[in-house]
Amino acid sequence: MRVLFNEELKAVADDLDHLVRNVRDAIHDAGRALLQQDLDVAQQVIDMDVETDTLSASVVDQCVRLLARQNPVATDLRVIVATLRLAITFERMGDLARHIAEAARRTYPQSPLPAAAQPLFAKMQDFLDITADRLVIMLADRDTEVAEQIIRDDDQLDNIHKQTFELALAEDWEGTRQQVVDIVLIGRFMERLGDHAVSASRRVVYIVSGFDPSKEPSRDEGTDID
Amino acid sequence: MRVLFNEELKAVADDLDHLVRNVRDAIHDAGRALLQQDLDVAQQVIDMDVETDTLSASVVDQCVRLLARQNPVATDLRVIVATLRLAITFERMGDLARHIAEAARRTYPQSPLPAAAQPLFAKMQDFLDITADRLVIMLADRDTEVAEQIIRDDDQLDNIHKQTFELALAEDWEGTRQQVVDIVLIGRFMERLGDHAVSASRRVVYIVSGFDPSKEPSRDEGTDID
Numbered sequence: 457m458r459v460l461f462n463e464e465l466k467a468v469a470d471d472l473d474h475l476v477r478n479v480r481d482a483i484h485d486a487g488r489a490l491l492q493q494d495l496d497v498a499q500q501v502i503d504m505d506v507e508t509d510t511l512s513a514s515v516v517d518q519c520v521r522l523l524a525r526q527n528p529v530a531t532d533l534r535v536i537v538a539t540l541r542l543a544i545t546f547e548r549m550g551d552l553a554r555h556i557a558e559a560a561r562r563t564y565p566q567s568p569l570p571a572a573a574q575p576l577f578a579k580m581q582d583f584l585d586i587t588a589d590r591l592v593i594m595l596a597d598r599d600t601e602v603a604e605q606i607i608r609d610d611d612q613l614d615n616i617h618k619q620t621f622e623l624a625l626a627e628d629w630e631g632t633r634q635q636v637v638d639i640v641l642i643g644r645f646m647e648r649l650g651d652h653a654v655s656a657s658r659r660v661v662y663i664v665s666g667f668d669p670s671k672e673p674s675r676d677e678g679t680d681i682d
Numbered sequence: 683m684r685v686l687f688n689e690e691l692k693a694v695a696d697d698l699d700h701l702v703r704n705v706r707d708a709i710h711d712a713g714r715a716l717l718q719q720d721l722d723v724a725q726q727v728i729d730m731d732v733e734t735d736t737l738s739a740s741v742v743d744q745c746v747r748l749l750a751r752q753n754p755v756a757t758d759l760r761v762i763v764a765t766l767r768l769a770i771t772f773e774r775m776g777d778l779a780r781h782i783a784e785a786a787r788r789t790y791p792q793s794p795l796p797a798a799a800q801p802l803f804a805k806m807q808d809f810l811d812i813t814a815d816r817l818v819i820m821l822a823d824r825d826t827e828v829a830e831q832i833i834r835d836d837d838q839l840d841n842i843h844k845q846t847f848e849l850a851l852a853e854d855w856e857g858t859r860q861q862v863v864d865i866v867l868i869g870r871f872m873e874r875l876g877d878h879a880v881s882a883s884r885r886v887v888y889i890v891s892g893f894d895p896s897k898e899p900s901r902d903e904g905t906d907i908d
Binding site: 524527528529530533537621624625631633634637641644 | 746862863866
């Protein structure tokens with residue numbers, strides 16, 4: 457029984473690893489689609505999101521089945537509950553990457569972002585690229601130091617995000633309203649990717665330490681510019 | 683053992699009911715704060731979100747403890763897993779209502795919305811008010827008909843949401859860039875409230891029928907205006 461259980465835990469961990477790699481690729485590629493007007497890559501992100509959704513649903517299924525058939529306790533239970541929540545978070549991150557790719561596709565061959573905004577969005581993307589790589593390492597090694605790095609660094613993303621609002625409202629910038637709309641929406645998608653990475657990191661801290669991060673509400677503090 | 687289990691299930695169901703009522707109130711009040719420039723109500727929504735977060739975390743805790751101590755199967759397991767996911771969804775809905783209240787507070791005594799946009803946002807709010815009431819009924823009665831109504835009707839919200847983009851981009855409307863920013867952000871918050879209501883409804887269908895709604899990815903289709 458225990459052997460079977462361990463095999464099934466291993467199988468779901470492998471699927472979760474596959475899922476986070478998909479999400480990492482989606483984040484990298486969505487950035488490339490957005491900042492380099494690459495239509496093929498945009499389409500690839502959009503197409504791949506279907507696989508990400510299916511994989512996420514399968515991980516959730518496996519977790520529920522493990523909970524039903526095994527009666528796991530202590531660490532095993534923590535791992536399964538956290539895995540279920542991570543799968544939901546990663547599915548959402550895939551959606552957000554897809555939205556960015558869709559915005560890039562909509563305006564192709566133009567960028568949805570005006571030239572003045574590109575450096576700020578490139579900075580946000582650099583940040584998200586690093587975060588995406590960290591997510592993969594964090595999960596593979598159950599590395600709480602990496603998790604805490606992700607949690608700590610998210611303020612940097614929020615700061616760049618705030619600057620995109622300042623740009624959109626700056627008097628010496630002559631953008632169109634459509635550009636304002638895109639800056640706000642794409643900025644929001646990127647900021648939310650960072651928030652979800654923080655939330656995933658809290659789950660990994662929970663797996664390893666048993667500290668219950670559900671005591672802290674989901675992060676979504678960076679939007680309001682008051 | 684079974685008696686104790688049923689008592690604990692009842693306790694978590696009561697807390698979930700309390701949680702969804704908090705969320706309903708937050709949605710109603712956020713709309714009042716937004717559309718009637720009511721600063722006290724805005725502050726109330728913002729303050730109450732702390733309680734919603736705590737209650738959501740407590741429901742998640744209780745679910746994990748039930749999973750650990752009981753080895754629930756079949757319907758019980760479905761109820762507990764769905765309750766855990768509902769608590770996370772409702773916490774997020776509380777955040778979104780808080781964001782709307784924060785936007786209203788930021789521009790008080792002015793509205794963050796230009797006069798031209800108010801009728802559209804009032805329509806979105808009317809829709810969300812009805813949805814919020816339906817969520818409470820759906821959960822109290824585990825009513826899949828109400829759940830399916832919520833799922834089916836969400837397109838209406840998406841349609842009004844699309845019209846807010848059309849307004850923000852209309853040539854004959856002379857809005858400021860700040861107003862465009864607010865239309866996009868507040869519109870997004872409201873659209874996401876609808877999406878989360880759909881997701882909550884799928885969980886209730888899952889509890890009652892055993893049909894696994896995790897097969898369907900989270901709804902977030904209404905934003906892209908291409």
